[in-house]
Amino acid sequence: MGEPKIKLAEVKKHFGEKIVLDGVNLSVEPGESVAIIGGSGTGKSVTLKCILGLLTPDSGSVQVDGQEIVGAKxxxxxxxxxxxxxxxxxxALFDSLPVWRNVTFGLTQGRMRHAAEMRKIAEENLERVGLKADILNLRPNELSGGMQKRVALARAIAPRPEIIFFDEPTTGLDPIRADVINDLITSLVEDLGVTALTITHDMASARKIAHRVAMLYNGRIVWHGPRDRLYDSGNPYVDQFVQGRADGPIR
Structure with a gap:
């Protein structure tokens, strides 16, 4: 394989006396979809923030397309x-803005410009996620939870990013609507050829949208492997987590 799209090497981060990341190692290849699973407070969101440069690790390396993020200007x-x-x-939609401006927010940085062009772009991206043009002028609070999630997905893909982060994409949705979102994510990742990194508690989602799954526990990746091995990992931490057992090494 060539150079990883994302590479973390021995990334450590603490807040006061609390160690959140304690030597995270993870690589994501171009066009690959990887899901990070783990309990609440295990550092999944902190990992994403370190990749984005929103948090600076105490030590270690974070690279995107071979470019070092830690210490970069x-x-x-x-x-x-x-x-x-x-x-x-x-x-995280803006309730004060109509749907079309929400979808194109990343393209305009919130400024009102090229309205006709932006409406067309919004319509095209809404169509990609199975929504029609009749919602362009609606406010997010006029939509169902599932439709809001689709609008947010349309916004995420509108700038045609190379990498997409999905933060608990099925939270708050019933199983059927969650499966619809999983199907959309899978098809969009394949159609657009993007690299995807997802953090989730939803094992059905992880198995459906990811090529590979990694488990974060005690600040480290304790297991990673293909999604088909998630329920046959041979790792006691993974087994306890995916089966939702109270008894096991996770306390």
């Missing part, structure tokens, strides 16, 4: 961030 980090799209856990 703000202008260099901004250029790297331009490669990323993000689907936030709660959608």
């Amino acid at each position: 703000p202008r260099e980090i901004e250029k790297v961030r331009a490669k990323f799209g993000m689907l936030f856990q709660g959608g």
Whole structure:
């Protein structure tokens, strides 16, 4: 294989006396979809923030396309961030803006410009996620939870990023709507050829959208492997987590 799209090597991060990341090693190849699983407070979100340069690791290396993020100048980090799209856990749509402006927000930085062109772009991206043009002028609070998630997904792909982060993409959705979102993510990643990194508690989602799964526990990746081995990993931490057992090495 060539150079990884994302590479973390011995990344450590603590807040006061609390060690959150204690030597994380993880590589994501171009066009690969990887899911990070793990309990609440295990450092999944901190890992994403370190990759984006929003947090600076105490030590270790974070590279995107071979470019070192740790210690990089703000202008260099901004250029790297331009490669990323993000689907936030709660959608994070702007209630004061119509759907079309939400979808194109990353293209306009919130400024009102090229309205006709932006509406067309919004319509095209909404169509990709199975929504029609009749919602362009609606506000997010006029949409169902599943539709809001789709609009957020349309916003994430609108700038045609090279890498997309999915933060708990199925949270708050019933199993059927969650499966619809999983199908959309899978098809979009394949169609657009992007690299995807997902953090999730949803094992059905992890198995469906990821090529490979990694488990974060006690600040380290304790297991990684193909999604088909998630329920046959041979790792006691993974087995306890995916089966939701109270008894096991995770306390």
